Amino acid sequence: RKEVEQDPGPFNVPEGATVAFNCTYSNSASQSFFWYRQDCRKEPKLLMSVYSSGNEDGRFTAQLNRASQYISLLIRDSKLSDSATYLCVVFNAGNNRKLIWGLGTSLAVNP
Amino acid sequence: EPEVTQTPSHQVTQMGQEVILRCVPISNHLYFYWYRQILGQKVEFLVSFYNNEISEKSEIFDDQFSVERPDGSNFTLKIRSTKLEDSAMYFCASSESAGARTGELFFGEGSRLTVL
Numbered sequence: 001r002k003e004v005e006q007d008p009g010p011f012n013v014p015e016g017a018t019v020a021f022n023c024t025y026s027n028s029a030s031q032s033f034f035w036y037r038q039d040c041r042k043e044p045k046l047l048m049s050v051y052s053s054g055n056e057d058g059r060f061t062a063q064l065n066r067a068s069q070y071i072s073l074l075i076r077d078s079k080l081s082d083s084a085t086y087l088c089v090v091f092n093a094g095n096n097r098k099l100i101w102g103l104g105t106s107l108a109v110n111p
Numbered sequence: 112e113p114e115v116t117q118t119p120s121h122q123v124t125q126m127g128q129e130v131i132l133r134c135v136p137i138s139n140h141l142y143f144y145w146y147r148q149i150l151g152q153k154v155e156f157l158v159s160f161y162n163n164e165i166s167e168k169s170e171i172f173d174d175q176f177s178v179e180r181p182d183g184s185n186f187t188l189k190i191r192s193t194k195l196e197d198s199a200m201y202f203c204a205s206s207e208s209a210g211a212r213t214g215e216l217f218f219g220e221g222s223r224l225t226v227l
Contacts, residue, residue: 046153
């Protein structure tokens, strides 16, 4: 099983749709979780940290399910500008501290 | 808004040549990173740097790679003898803190390296 796994997509949705991405992780001791957004040929940008209780930022909602070892990102009322690749990032603490990056899920929002 | 800056934005070099990629992290950040991304592939960790020394490095970061913070503001990545497979986008990143917030990184726009 990959350390961090995402459905690569692409997800093609119309403007205004609600879309959800999941990301699974293999290390049950993983400590922190993040969603990054990466536009084509650009740098990754932090979208949201994912808190245990779940968190919302405008149209974006992130949730963590430790029992099933996945995090999710929900985008409501999607905009054309939401088209990007969404990267799931997991931080593992302990003796082998490192950030594990998913391959990303590609989203295309169509007019 | 403070940002991480990188130079050059694109460098073309011949195989076997030395390359230095430069980064200016955000001024109050303490942790610095280099990542690379081969076109169409995932973001790969190379090295992290804290308190003027390497804190972690990946298996990619072999003896051909080195990092330096020569003057308290610049953070450089040197590739001594480039190989074709070093062709990638190299991202510098910095972060303010460690602990639970490790992972809140600010990235530069990247330096695209093409090795011919």
